[in-house]
Amino acid sequence: MKTRICIYARVSTQCQGYERQLIELREYAERMNYEVVREFSEKISGAKPIAERQALTDLLDFAATNRIDKVLVYECSRISRRAIDFLQVIEQLTQMKVSVYILQNGLETLMADGSVNPIAQLVLGIIGQFNSMERSLIRSRMSSGYKIYRANGGKVGRKEGYRKSEEAMRAQYIKEMSLLRKGISLRNVQSITGTSVNTLRKLREIL
Numbered sequence: 001m002k003t004r005i006c007i008y009a010r011v012s013t014q015c016q017g018y019e020r021q022l023i024e025l026r027e028y029a030e031r032m033n034y035e036v037v038r039e040f041s042e043k044i045s046g047a048k049p050i051a052e053r054q055a056l057t058d059l060l061d062f063a064a065t066n067r068i069d070k071v072l073v074y075e076c077s078r079i080s081r082r083a084i085d086f087l088q089v090i091e092q093l094t095q096m097k098v099s100v101y102i103l104q105n106g107l108e109t110l111m112a113d114g115s116v117n118p119i120a121q122l123v124l125g126i127i128g129q130f131n132s133m134e135r136s137l138i139r140s141r142m143s144s145g146y147k148i149y150r151a152n153g154g155k156v157g158r159k160e161g162y163r164k165s166e167e168a169m170r171a172q173y174i175k176e177m178s179l180l181r182k183g184i185s186l187r188n189v190q191s192i193t194g195t196s197v198n199t200l201r202k203l204r205e206i207l
Helices: 019-031 054-065 083-095 118-151 166-172 174-181 186-193 197-205
Strands: 004-011 035-043 070-073 099-102
Touching (some): 004 019, 019 035, 019 070, 035 054, 054 083, 054 174, 083 099, 083 118, 166 174, 174 186, 174 197, 186 197
Parallel strands (some): 004 035, 004 070
16 A cells, blocks of 8 residues: 655745745655655744644644554744744654654654654754744844845835735635634634734725
């Protein structure tokens, strides 16, 4: 029986493409004679919490309701740049007896017999922490740059009068819109998705 696998790919912005990730992951799956059951991909920041990552959430739901053996990912940061979320995803899949293979590192979370690979778990935990630190350093450098820019008279942020279109809001907040249509309260939707109440109020207005 072939090993059944899912592929997950992510890029941070709409102008980036994840096709290179998908091609390399497909090629690896073919070399290993794996059966690719489904592919998941999305364009969203890796700093976003899991609740706001539609494709990642769909992957976890799919793994919970279908028989798959592995998830192939190009590199650790594709799962998340938040260490806590990265480790949470690994733990959830481990509990489902689904192994995660990180192509760039050649690391796999489960052994052939289904037991936890302690070396991979340790190394991935360290990599996850480094990715989180890198994100914090980038944010710190950006904040410092903004302060210098403002001190010299520059303006940072959206142009005055700018407002995201209703279509863009609906496309970005699909899960939130679905929950609001079901009559779920703003506070409960916030706790599920992590989206601010102010944003949810705007979404409710355009239902």
